[in-house]
Amino acid sequence: MNLQPLKGFRDFLPEQARKREFVINTLKKVFSSYGFEPLETPSLEKIEILMGKYGQEADKLIYRFQDLGKREVGLRYDLTVPLSRVIAINQNLPLPFKRYQIQTVWRADKPQSGRFREFTQCDADIVGSKSLIADTEIILMAKKALEKLGFKKFIIYVNDRWSLFQNLSQFKQLSNQNKLSICQSLDKIKKIGKDGVIKELEEKGFKEAEQIIKIIGESLKSKDLNIIFDNLKKMGLEEEIKFDPYLTRGLDYYTNMIFEIYVENYQGGSLAGGGRYDTLIGFSAEKYLPAVGFSFGIDRLIEVMEKENLFKNIPLQSTQVLVTVFSQEYLENSLQTVSLLRNKGISVEIYLNEEKLDKQIKYADKKGIRFVIILGPNEVKKNEVTIKDLSTGSQRTITLKEIDNFFLP
């Protein structure tokens, strides 16, 4: 039997799982401090809730099946459709509703480097406010979250989808479908350059490609963007914010402000993106609620944090002390010492198997535990303990009374 996980699925062993916990906890703390509240929705949804919301290509990637009651169901594909459903059935939710949601999503995609069939998505959105302060807060919070993860220098590109579309309207023959197609090409400008985009547009049959690139490039910030930039400036964000008239974002549903955050020096793409989407939330056209938000991919964040060496100074290992067991005879002393330290709030492990002392010390070393306590005949006789500091190799023998002060900050 092949016991490896399914393709595109992963086990997260402790080292990786600790990083995930650190990132998720950090994000939750930032979101809470901005007044956002957690939401959780089911993994399985009725298939009719999911289908037709993401486009035909995406529909094919939904994990769908018949459950035992012959209902057609599907695994959560993103966190926006569930948000929309929750808003629709909880009409007494106080608005604006500021929620974050960090949950698994599933896509039956071709697994490839950095792409998985099961991954953790993190969304934060404000539903029910057209105010540009909401847009401002979303950008601020996304940046703050990245800052708290240890990233230092950012470039935040911002554009306005609505005014981009207005500018494309100068080209009379363009249908809405044409405009979306142009947007998809414009989105690649950071990767393939202006010439690359012009070439692609011409291949798509847009003869005025060069003219489009020129006019879009010369366009000015919309009135909305001016206000948002002004708000951001008042909140201390100025240099990092750049108007990017070519920014389009992949998803079709954005209606106004859109943004992407890049880390300076890191070339692998944006770390966060989002924008305003005023015609998506709600399950009937008359009841659309305005919304603005952003998305992080947790796997991608961790990948970049690893590349940028950001986990280096984060204490992911929380056990401070390993209490060894010298022999059955002195087990009692070890147990009591563990108990003493735990009562002081110190994180402590006791070594479990009967082994030689050097094997016990190796275990601590392997697990990244800094201090090892030894209680042998010499120590017990004098009511003392020997404390070995594995980070320096030094050791000291102190009395049991001194022990809790030793570890407290």
Add this chain to the structure above:
Amino acid sequence: MNLQPLKGFRDFLPEQARKREFVINTLKKVFSSYGFEPLETPSLEKIEILMGKYGQEADKLIYRFQDLGKREVGLRYDLTVPLSRVIAINQNLPLPFKRYQIQTVWRADKPQSGRFREFTQCDADIVGSKSLIADTEIILMAKKALEKLGFKKFIIYVNDRWSLFQNLSQFKQLSNQNKLSICQSLDKIKKIGKDGVIKELEEKGFKEAEQIIKIIGESLKSKDLNIIFDNLKKMGLEEEIKFDPYLTRGLDYYTNMIFEIYVENYQGGSLAGGGRYDTLIGFSAEKYLPAVGFSFGIDRLIEVMEKENLFKNIPLQSTQVLVTVFSQEYLENSLQTVSLLRNKGISVEIYLNEEKLDKQIKYADKKGIRFVIILGPNEVKKNEVTIKDLSTGSQRTITLKEIDNFFLP
């Protein structure tokens, strides 16, 4: 379109989701402080990994389907089989491996009060140690976790499956299957009493039912249990621990020590249970690794915590301050104040829509935010802010310079 979640599945709106986060974070902190490490495994497993591990009845409850690549897959049914799989394919994991795992599991059960098809399971286990210190640590940690959630008085029932089976061996005609069947009845003794169990055993055809109850009831603690009780005593746990010769636990796989934790005064059943299972982990009989652990149901914990009113004193709402917006003219001042407070590490929201002041204050009240800051013409003129304390109704006007000291502890 019916937008309600599927039967047996739930949305967790902020109030509930916050409680879940609090419980899960608390448990993780306790587990880490005992040297346990996190593990995460995929939601979907190959069906052959899941089938045949839980018994025939359970197999029927597995959510199974064919994925797009025609592989038979199933949703995670518990956290023990995935642990076993991870151990089998990572033979270089340092042993003993102490892991916790808090993840969703799915069971296509009949939904009924308190039973769901999707719920969060929390397991902590030590794999690779036969030492009775491991048993001791597992009991201590389970109790500590409940204590940190706010529970105060416990009764921890402990028994030894192995010696229970030994005692049943006095009755010569009992097969292993018979013994398991007797155990299932014994397990109900707290609910239906001795007479109830005797009746049930007799109905099952065990003529010596009364004799069985008597002999089991008179049995003494096994050698293992004596050592575990002695260890626990040295670590300060004595009164709460009770030997219960009738305790059997539902699951068949336990081999030695088993335990259940009850909260005094709460009649709804045990909050945690676990034990030693030395012949389950590993995918071939020669490679079994000894293991001991316990399980919490997160939903059940929250349900009991609500009944016992334990969330009362836990600050689940983290926003301390709402900064109101008096009018467009004074927006700038509000933005700057928000920024000032955030730079001091204070959790603050700004009101997003243009509304009258009393509506903004109502929003704060509804969300449980204690302080509201008002910046109107009078305040701005004098470089002051008015702070309203919604918990008392009182308000004070102070200078901008004093503002951060006001909120810092």
